[in-house]
Amino acid sequence: MAIPDVHPDLTVDRFLATPATPDVPFRPDIVIQVRGLVTRFAGHVVHDGVDLDVHRGEVLGVVGASGSGKSVLLQAVIGLIRPAAGRILVLGHDIVGLTDARRIALQARTGVLFQDGALFSSLTVAENVRVPLVEHTDLPSALIDEVVRVKIAMVGLPSSAAAKYPSQLSGGMRKRAGLARALALDPEILLLDEPTAGLDPIGAAAFDQLIGSLQHGLGLTVFMVTHDLDSLSAICDRIAVLNDRKLLVGTLESLQQETNPWIHDYFSGRRGRAALHAGS
């Protein structure tokens, strides 16, 4: 099948052509592989030998105390910070040693929603969603407009929001708009940084539901940093707990049996039990 002139990394069967890195065996069912990750800030060790596999099609929730390095882990996975040691493979590519062109191509396959949406404040919502489509595709303008309209509708924003500027939107709507931009290029992986922080419980539940339905509909893999026990029980398949610079992965039920005091308090405290109760 001939492909029009797009970057080779953006082709349809690009995924299968991914080279395996010799020391970390590549498995197509694992979209993010983290091995022995060490990150440091000014002598302070944030992660010390973190291992993590994110499976294709799952929703993984990452929890941990404030300052335990949840957001740092997310930033390392999207390549915004360079780890001191260890490997991070996203879709089989080691994100540290990538050339610029390949890194950009890889970034087009991952969508990121930052905490408050991180919308470009000088652009309207529709223009925000347009940005990745204009930069990374050669679609005709009319089709881009149509795609933008569909994405905005898919994240549950009213179509009147399209022409508004981020400062005119509420926090929940900004997050939805940020999600629309993150989904603009139909990424395989969606990374979310505290998607429900700052939303009221109804808004948070609706956002959880939205992520769940989009994940189901678009076949996304979701990597979600969160504090929200309700999100964990509502949509997460597995949960990774960052505690004392290490990562522990399990399900909500298995983590409740943990003896580590912090993890025990987190999941078996009153709020943890209530969330689990509501979820089951």
Place this chain on the structure above:
Amino acid sequence: MTAEQGLLNVTSDGATLVLAAAGGWTLTVAGVLGRTLEAIRPPPPDDLGVPGRIRLDLGRLEALDTVGALLLRQFRDRLLHENHPVLIVNVRPEHIALIEAVWRAAEVEPVLPEPGRPLHLAVETVGRASLKASRATVELISFFGHVCTALVRVLVHPRRLRITALVYHMDHTGLRCLPILGLLSFLIGVVLAYQGAEQLRRLGAEIYVVNLLGLSILREIGILITAIIVAGRSGSAFTAQIGTMKVNQEIDALRTLGLDPMELLVVPRILALMLVMPLLTFYANMVALFGGAVMSYVLLDINFYQFVTQMRIPIDFWDATVAMIKAPVFALVIGMVGCYEGLLVSGSAESVGLRTTKSVVESIFLVIVLNAFFSVLFSTIHI
């Protein structure tokens, strides 16, 4: 095999046009796919006048994303519009959820902005702009009043003055300004002496370069260059600092803690600027004169002793001090505009940048206008 055939195989089965999707209908091939689907025409009606039918088989579609699903929808809608319903068959189970989600989203009607009438729009724009300008003027005057009362309050109760903040701002707006101000003043002095010497040499009146330098630098140039640098350096910093605090809701936090932002943020800044500005002006004057003296020595062989002696002839007490009278006034204007624009910041980071630009432009504008006003005033009262 062309790309079109790779994505869509067209055959016909009697009167029915059979389309078989293949490959991946995704973003990367959306351009080609869109053109391919666009080119499909409905088959002609058969002999009995029954319209030709179209069947689209998605059974061998390997990948589908939102753009593919959207193009599928557009294709179906176009043919439906032409009275040729498309029968879509063999949809793979893993594609059903996606197609449903996209088609549901595509049904949401776009809201188009109301087309405005140009004449109404023009009148409205002018009206809004005038109202905004008049409101801004009133607000600036009322801000001036606030600043004055806060300054008086601090003078009456000196214990309310934040000494730490005052010293901090004097350090940042004064001491740290010295290198750049010195360099620029020196260069201005050099340039003035050079240009003056060129012209005056023709008349054999080289020594009057000193008069030219003395009068122009002490009365006008020194204070103007200081005011412009301070506006660019400190006025903009005031706006950006206060603006960022506004974005972070720090100003609101101060108010809820019973602290007056005026007293805490505005007064120390303006007072610091009013205190250091005369010092900076004096420094700038001296350095500029020094630059002029160096250039006079190099070009005209006027030594420093001659320079100083000659300087005392045209310069009287007022020539040496008018700049010191202007300095605190300019400082008040620059500080006030800087803080005022900072407090006007709203919402976004973009607004901080916008207000900072405005603050610098406004304060330089006001400084030059005031300087002209002062020139007229001083010449009227003969000082």
